[in-house]
Amino acid sequence: MSEPSPRVAVVTGAARGIGLGIAERLLGDGMAVALLDLDAPGVKESAERLRALGARVGAVVADVSDPGQVAAALQQVERELGPPTVLVNNAGVTRDAYLFKMKVEDWDLVLQVHLRGAFLMSQATQAYMTQAGWGRIVNISSASALGLRGQANYSAAKAGLQGLTKTLALELGRFGVTVNSVAPGFVMTDMTRATAARLGIPWEEYVPKIEAEIPVRRAGVPADIAHAVSYFASEGAGYVSGQVLYVAGGPTS
Ligand code: NAP
Numbered sequence: 001m002s003e004p005s006p007r008v009a010v011v012t013g014a015a016r017g018i019g020l021g022i023a024e025r026l027l028g029d030g031m032a033v034a035l036l037d038l039d040a041p042g043v044k045e046s047a048e049r050l051r052a053l054g055a056r057v058g059a060v061v062a063d064v065s066d067p068g069q070v071a072a073a074l075q076q077v078e079r080e081l082g083p084p085t086v087l088v089n090n091a092g093v094t095r096d097a098y099l100f101k102m103k104v105e106d107w108d109l110v111l112q113v114h115l116r117g118a119f120l121m122s123q124a125t126q127a128y129m130t131q132a133g134w135g136r137i138v139n140i141s142s143a144s145a146l147g148l149r150g151q152a153n154y155s156a157a158k159a160g161l162q163g164l165t166k167t168l169a170l171e172l173g174r175f176g177v178t179v180n181s182v183a184p185g186f187v188m189t190d191m192t193r194a195t196a197a198r199l200g201i202p203w204e205e206y207v208p209k210i211e212a213e214i215p216v217r218r219a220g221v222p223a224d225i226a227h228a229v230s231y232f233a234s235e236g237a238g239y240v241s242g243q244v245l246y247v248a249g250g251p252t253s
Contacts, residue, residue, distance in 0.1 A: 008084045013091030015042030017189035021222025034058035034077040064117030083128040089118035090140040096150045114157035135177035136233045143185045169242030178241035180232040185248025187220035215250025
């Protein structure tokens with residue numbers, strides 16, 4: 001008897017950071033995983049490293065906010081790994097500034113990558129999921145959805161992702177597709193390192209200051225977020241949909 005084909009997952013923004021952590025976890029769960037990212041050398045390097053460990057990995061270079069690139073990316077995934085039925089919308093950027101200083105381009109870019117990107121990727125991938133009668137979409141939101149000074153664009157996008165999650169859960173449930181959201185608190189990645197640099201605070205001072213405010217008294221790592229994504233993407237989570245799980249080392253307000 002031949003082995004059943006593994007589920008095929010697409011993780012956006014998977015060249016590094018949280019996306020790479022999620023990809024590694026889903027590979028560990030037995031899935032084939034396409035790493036999709038704008039950063040061509042980064043995504044190829046990460047995919048090669050994982051392939052050398054024996055993983056079934058694809059490297060896909062695409063901008064999630066471009067409909068043509070999204071369509072081509074999913075065709076590549078189908079060709080190389082099989083029809084994708086798990087999607088993690090993780091690609092993200094920040095362009096922080098107080099409202100009075102925020103440029104329209106920075107508003108547009110952040111909403112384009114997070115919201116338009118998740119919309120386009122979900123729209124293109126649901127075709128495979130509805131055909132299979134099974135699917136999992138996980139949108140990476142943020143604790144910033146609840147409001148954070150200097151992040152009008154980012155918090156609006158991340159709150160928008162929670163609304164998208166709930167509506168897609170309503171629309172796609174009848175096809176066996178669940179849609180959930182993971183909202184991380186502070187996680188140590190290049191993104192948060194860039195924030196520390198922008199504020200002019202050395203990383204070694206920045207992290208302990210933030211940790212002091214977190215109930216579990218430590219900063220998050222990509223594996224913390226990947227663990228929650230793994231649950232939502234699992235076979236057993238089929239009765240959980242439209243939910244937002246904050247993974248932030250404590251309650252959020
Ligand atoms: P990161 O280290 O900056 O990684 C983000 C990745 O997304 C990068 O490889 C980036 O590529 C890629 N990307 C950006 N724009 C893209 C596009 N248009 N199409 C495809 N890929 C694109 O960030 P991270 O900290 O791992 O964050 C991952 C996700 O978690 C983001 O959605 C972020 O908002 C969310 N999050 C992070 C934290 C945290 O504390 N780190 C907290 C809450 C939520 P480039 O290098 O080419 O830009």
